Amino acid sequence: MNTQMLGIIDACTNTKSLQPLTSYRSIAALPFAGRYRLIDFALSNMVHSGIHSVALFPRYHYRSLMDHLGSGKEWDLNRKRDGLFIFPPMIENNLFEAPSVFSQLRYHINYFLRSTQKYAVIANSYTVCNINFQQVLARHIDTGATITEVVQNGESLHMYIIETETLVDMLQNSTYDFATIEDFVAYMAQCSKVLPYEHVGYVATISSTQSYFEASMDILSSQTWKQLFMKERPVYTKVKDEPPTRYATGATVKNSVIANGCIIEGHVENSIIFRGVRIEKGVVIKNSIVMQKGIVKTNSLLNSAILDKDVKVGPGFKLIGDTNMPHVIAKGSIQGALMKS
Template sequence: MNESMLGIINATNDFTSLGNVTAHRSLAALPFGGRYRLIDFMLSNMVHSGIQSVAIFTGYENRSLMDHLGSGKQWDLDRKRDGLFVFTPNCQLEEEEFGSFSHLARNYDYFKRSRQEYVVVTNANIIVAMNFKPILHRHIATGADITEVQHAGRSLQTYILKKQLLMSLFEQYKDQGYYKLCDIIMEKRHEMHIHSYEFTGYTAVIDSIDSYYSRSMDLLRPEVWQQVFQPQAPVFTKVKDEPPARYRSCSKVRNAIIANGSIIEGTVEGSIVFRAVKVGAGTVIRGSIVMQKSQIGNNCILEHVILDKDVKIEDGTVLIGTPEAPYVVQKGMVQGALMKS
């Protein structure tokens, strides 16, 4: 029996609740966990599941995502046959016409030529370590039309179905007014054989600043870290050539993730610090996320803060947020002591 799978990752989702952190990038390219992007997790899952052909459908803000993905080499998807395929939107379409089914239908020939029998359809904003092979075996054993993956009773909008069925849905969607695959599943749940597969491992869906912050902080818990970053199934990402992090004699670090290339002179507690970040002497950072290449001066206090890339925090600045409403500083901004919050 042909049990080969084709992977489809929908990277078109955009949530206004994420505010400034997705103003200049795709949600799929949002930095996460110190050195990764959101899409790395689901893309790595597919590779570990033996999927050798992956199609990614992007939205309009896709420059950083395209730069990150490159040829797919980091995921062993730079192949002569199959490999990584990135499909960008048609810029001539009206925004309200732009949806994942529109993407898929415009690239119908790609699916027609592919040799895989089954398709995995999922989103780019899910943090999970999931192998699709057991789900496919359950799908085949139950004889389902579609298998829907759930976590704690909530749909992850992750589906396995035969490629031929997906193609037939493409042909019908315009006439019947469907926008995405999940729309069909919701409406035709009683007409099709839809099997629910309950995934019990750690799962996080990033769709707001609150979920981004809280799920990032989850990684500081050993039991979560061990579920997300498994030795037998590493999360692949674009490699950056940075030296190891440097800790000055005056630094204090406790329960934190510090990426390579960073220089720490102050105190970092319960925080995530990305690559090439400078933390000045006398500075205290607690419960915060500091993205790559941000520069934090001396004698600053940052609590429950999210700093985007290339932010500069001047000496003596105080920025205070809360776990429920973290203080967010936009990419490339300069924050000084007179602007403290």
């Protein structure tokens, strides 16, 4: 029996509720957990499930996403056969109207026609979890479902398994142009068997700044970390060679994730610090996220804040948000006295 699967990642989603974090990048490329991007979870799940052909369909601000993925080497997808395929959005006559997800799949239908895999896994790029699609496929085959939908506690995780032939038939013959994959599944549910598969384990859906902040704080729990970053199913990401983080005399770090290449001279607590960040003496950072190459100058205070990449905070500056509404600083911004220098 042919039980091979191909992977389809819908990276078309865009939402204003994540800005300014997604002003210059897609949700799929959003940095997460100190050294990863959200796309890493979908890709790693597929690779660990034996999927060797993955098609990615981006739409908005996908330059940084393509830079992150490269040839797919880190996920063992730089292959002579199959591998990672990135399909840019189709060109529309109306530049103000984005093409539907279904029309993008239809535009690149040759990929599906040339595929030999019997089943297709359709996933989004904004769900953080660690899932084995082989188990979902086994349930799909046993139940004889047309579509198997991954859910948790009755809520859809927007991940599905469908026979490739069924998907191709809809792409070729359907007169409907579904705006989203969810619209397509809802349509199929009217006349076909769409059955659930209950996923057990940690899940976070990143759809807003608040949900991003909450998920980031969740991974500071050892229980959550163990459910996401399993030794037997690691999350792969782009490798960057940087030196170990240097902790100065008097530095304090409590319950935090610190990536490599940092210099820590101040106090960091319940926070996530990405690669290459410098935190100077007298700085206090709590319940916050500082992304790559940020600089926080001496005696500054951050609490419930999210600093995007390359943000510089001047000496003695205070940035205090709320756990229900974290203060977000856009990429490359300069805060405090440095603004006048």
